[in-house]
Amino acid sequence: AQKVTQAQTEISVVEKEDVTLDCVYETRDTTYYLFWYKQPPSGELVFLIRRNSFDEQNEISGRYSWNFQKSTSSFNFTITASQVVDSAVYFCALSEVEGTGANNLFFGTGTRLTVIP
Amino acid sequence: DAGVTQSPTHLIKTRGQQVTLRCSPKSGHDTVSWYQQALGQGPQFIFQYYEEEERQRGNFPDRFSGHQFPNYSSELNVNALLLGDSALYLCASSLIRSGEQFFGPGTRLTVL
Numbered sequence: 001a002q003k004v005t006q007a008q009t010e011i012s013v014v015e016k017e018d019v020t021l022d023c024v025y026e027t028r029d030t031t032y033y034l035f036w037y038k039q040p041p042s043g044e045l046v047f048l049i050r051r052n053s054f055d056e057q058n059e060i061s062g063r064y065s066w067n068f069q070k071s072t073s074s075f076n077f078t079i080t081a082s083q084v085v086d087s088a089v090y091f092c093a094l095s096e097v098e099g100t101g102a103n104n105l106f107f108g109t110g111t112r113l114t115v116i117p
Numbered sequence: 118d119a120g121v122t123q124s125p126t127h128l129i130k131t132r133g134q135q136v137t138l139r140c141s142p143k144s145g146h147d148t149v150s151w152y153q154q155a156l157g158q159g160p161q162f163i164f165q166y167y168e169e170e171e172r173q174r175g176n177f178p179d180r181f182s183g184h185q186f187p188n189y190s191s192e193l194n195v196n197a198l199l200l201g202d203s204a205l206y207l208c209a210s211s212l213i214r215s216g217e218q219f220f221g222p223g224t225r226l227t228v229l
């Protein structure tokens with residue numbers, strides 16, 4: 001069975017600080033996708049990144065970076081020089097990859113990030 | 118290019134009633150998935166539709182049913198509403214061969 005754990009329920013940082021959001025997952029599948037989504041107060045889930053289980057390269061996109069470590073089943077997300085606009089709930093998610101592609105997402109419970117000006 | 122749209126935005130129903138939520142996928146997408154997000158929780162998968170058929174289903178009772186139309190839009194129906202059905206219902210669209218799902222703004226359902 002698939003499971004995604006986000007142990008940090010809430011995090012508060014002062015603007016310009018770096019912050020790391022943790023994500024640990026469980027799956028029996030050898031091929032899977034990992035995701036991060038941002039959910040601002042408006043409620044819409046905003047896609048941030050998708051990572052294939054075969055690709056363990058870290059990725060950087062502007063102030064965002066992701067550290068995927070298969071050995072520890074972790075997919076952590078770091079925001080550098082945080083800004084007030086980063087305040088939101090962040091979800092880590094996992095999906096299987098069947099032959100026909102898109103499959104349902106298993107979400108963690110989310111981490112609420114508050115960036116204080 | 119319009120993204121995923123959902124209607125209505127908000128809905129208030131009473132216990133025992135039935136509700137229908139609607140979703141139009143992103144242009145070019147052929148697959149629609151529905152999720153339920155209770156307050157303070159992560160979204161939970163309800164079901165997924167492709168080629169007008171239910172392709173996958175999560176752990177939800179038969180009171181939850183759906184439909185996909187030839188234009189790929191979709192409906193979620195919930196019968197015999199319970200107080201616990203109060204949640205944000207999210208629709209996501211994708212291409213069947215892609216793992217990337219795009220979410221709509223959601224419909225917030227309140228059951229009194």
